[in-house]
Amino acid sequence: MSPEFTSGIKSNQLIFEHSATGRTNGAQMVEDVASASEIPEGLLRKTPPMLPEVSEMDAVRHYTRLSQKNFSIDTQFYPLGSCTMKHNPRACNTLALLPGFLGRHPLAPERFGQGVMACLWELQEILKDVTGMTAVSLSPMAGAQGEFAGVAMIRAYHDANNTSGNKSERSEIICPDAAHGTNPATATMCGYKVREIPTNTDGDIDVEALKEVVGPQTAGIMLTNPSTLGVFDRRIKEIAQIVHDAGGLLYYDGANLNAILGKVKPGDMGFDVIHMNLHKTFSTPHGGGGPGAGPVGVSERLKPFMPIPVVGKDVVGKDEGSFRWLTETDLPQSIGRLSAHMGNTGVLIRAYVYALLLGREGMVRTADYATLNANYLMARLAQAGFDMALPSRRATHEFILTLKRQAKDQGVTAMDFATRLLDYGFHAPTTYFPLIVPECLLIEPTETESKETLDAFADVMKTIQEEADANPELLKDAPYTLPVRRLDDVKAARELNLKYSPAKD
């Protein structure tokens, strides 16, 4: 039998293909009680859904095998830029899964939730300090929802402060061309028009272009610093001044805080609102696409508009020291609720545990070593002959390598390098983002990787370059050693097949 098979099962078989009518998991099934139904016949389901009918062992084998087809931080170096794929400490998971937290109904009275609320309250305090903001709301469920909350607060602020008593006329949000796609998409969801501004060749924002677009129509600007180009914008104070002078507010995309933890506080840079991706900087696992957590921090003037719920602590009276949910009653000007309960609570607990384990020294060290690793890998790759997008700049937590030359001379693209890396057991860096750098690889090693791993990566990059020199076709057909070869995205989009249907015979 070929390696396509394990114990007689085809390696890419779907769970539905393991199914046999009438096979059940007795141990997991409750008793049948069909007769007790008060549901009238007309409302009952006529045909059962085609769900798998498999044994527990079938399911365990199937999903264990599927998991083995993934790259993950637990198994590979995963230098995916802008994603901060650092080690996920096990204690964070173990403690977040304690029965007291897991079994608690979200609508149980507050007196049965003092433990979790204490953790969340302390996390709010920690994040306030790290960001230099006045208050924090933990409720947004990922970075993009944090952005939504932030821009919605900017809108609420302008409306509340419009002297005419009408809604504010400010209609535009400024975004740099290098911004993450969620920034302009968020501005649109908040009803704003997006004005894009260019980036200078040195990677900082084009301040002259900014001056041209700001005006009385400007509601605010969304910035990332360190930027998505992996550099710290040196003129940030001046940018803040220009936007504030025009009456606009500053939004800080804090998806990637790894390189500035304890080094710079967005509040000190003049920002009015920030979101953080705890599933990056605070090491909560990505889970193959979430869950995340995107808390927002605000300056004094945006505090009344924070999304609810927020955890409050009673400081006087009979309930002194106890925690409670702050709701519409406490924050009547709030932009409102973003989820049915308190966002992704379990993710917040993981981040809290991580913050306790690191402590204040650990946070600064995280920034130190994330930055050291990025600059080291950048130096090694430059020595190996690769072109950096911004060779004169320091790397922050990440940096960009461009394969423009290779694409022109050898016809090999960033995607070819990325897929070939997989054959060597490295996950690929982020490709084709930011959109303004041609054939780019955005590389973020994170602080948890050792020098040996970084050296191995640099060596493999060099080997791949040699392969490209000798035989570019080799790269074009990569990968060779993974469960599948390169996939046909065009076919996927043209001949939409989004669910399994049993073959009809």
Add this chain to the structure above:
Amino acid sequence: MPFIPHTKEDTQSMLDVIGAKSIEDLFDEIPVELRAKPLENVPAGRSEMAVNRLVRQRAAEDVQPLCFIGAGAYEHHIPAAVWELTTRGEFYTAYTPYQAEASQGTLQLLYEFQTMMAELTAMDVSNASLYDGASSLAEAVLMAVRANRKSKSKRILVPRTVHPTYLKVVKTITQHQGITLEMLDYDIDGGHLNIDTLPSEPGDFTALIIPQPNFFGVLEDVDALTDWAHAHGALVIGVVNPMAMALITPPGEWGTEEAGIKGADIVCGEGQPLGVPLSSGGPYFGFMCCAQKHVRQMPGRIIGATNDLDGKPGYTLTLQAREQHIRRSKATSNICTNQGLLTTAATIYMSLMGPEGLRRTAANSHANSCTLTKQLNAIDGVETIFSRPGFHEKVLRLNKPVKEVLSALEDRGILGGYDLSAEFPELGNALLVCVTETKTEEDLQHYASSLQEALQETLAEVSA
């Protein structure tokens, strides 16, 4: 150093390669005046042992009594294999499957998830998740406005029987798009949206939301409502409990043939009942399914089957031109990271339960709810309010203020339900009680006798 592997020698040799004297030098592009003062409110680092002790104490404080609260989050038995497999490092610590060849495990699993959700709802297609049930309804409203090209009004009809918190979330998220949410009152006897109270004159309606079961646990008259919507050019947005779908007519089959079009157009909801613990409120996952013709208006990740270079089947993210990383300000939504790990749990849960296991769980929950309701109705001062059938939640009217009764029940080790009196004052002392398959006969009896005592006790206190 916690989670940092570098030795002194490593650090030095790395700095040498960079050509920097110290790590501090690497921060020299940051203007000095911006450098932060030391962190003050972040505590000093602690060992795993110390953190363990602290957090275990906290979790122990939260152990809760027997729970009869539902209201959107439901306790079901979760087979042990579900989270054992879900927290395998290869699922748990992978990123969004952008690099398809290195993510076939997650991608195939999500393709299976999409198949299962489409089956459960009887809809054509499913996406790979949204944040939670409440925000999925907000996305469904935004999607309906895009998808109903004939409607210009952006008027969405919303029954008051939709979960009140979902409604708040819908308002927060859709308020900047010129959308009008028109509230429809419910039938005070049935607890459902009565077809006769829908607007009778023709008009431009973009969509009608139909909750099934609704917030009161009552089953809506989905066929008539769906036909009405389609006859008025409105799309149907179903917001459903996926567990109930194993038992009752799924949204893909709502409506009658006479209306010409059968089935809801968009279906969304909270996926938590499918293998996700109550978890103090999250992470859960939102799901969304729709009719094939609307698929290009769907928000979120979608996985498609394709072939590799050798013609072998494989899976990849598809229809990405809808999404923010390609379409930027013109994307269908800003959503990026979603709830991948929770859909992993749900997929494994549905595989282990199968159609029969899921149906029995739903049927058992329903039967338990009927049994408890009967027992409670026999108590003086308790009555069922609504006449229409429900799934596994019932609204009861008490002859005492709900708050006091709940507190007396808590003293007896019971979380008695969700107090409706603030949000639905017209119902009086109304309590929403949920029972799932997890409750035993003794649990139900314990509830009934405790409620009886609690009502007497509150009476005694009031008269004292």
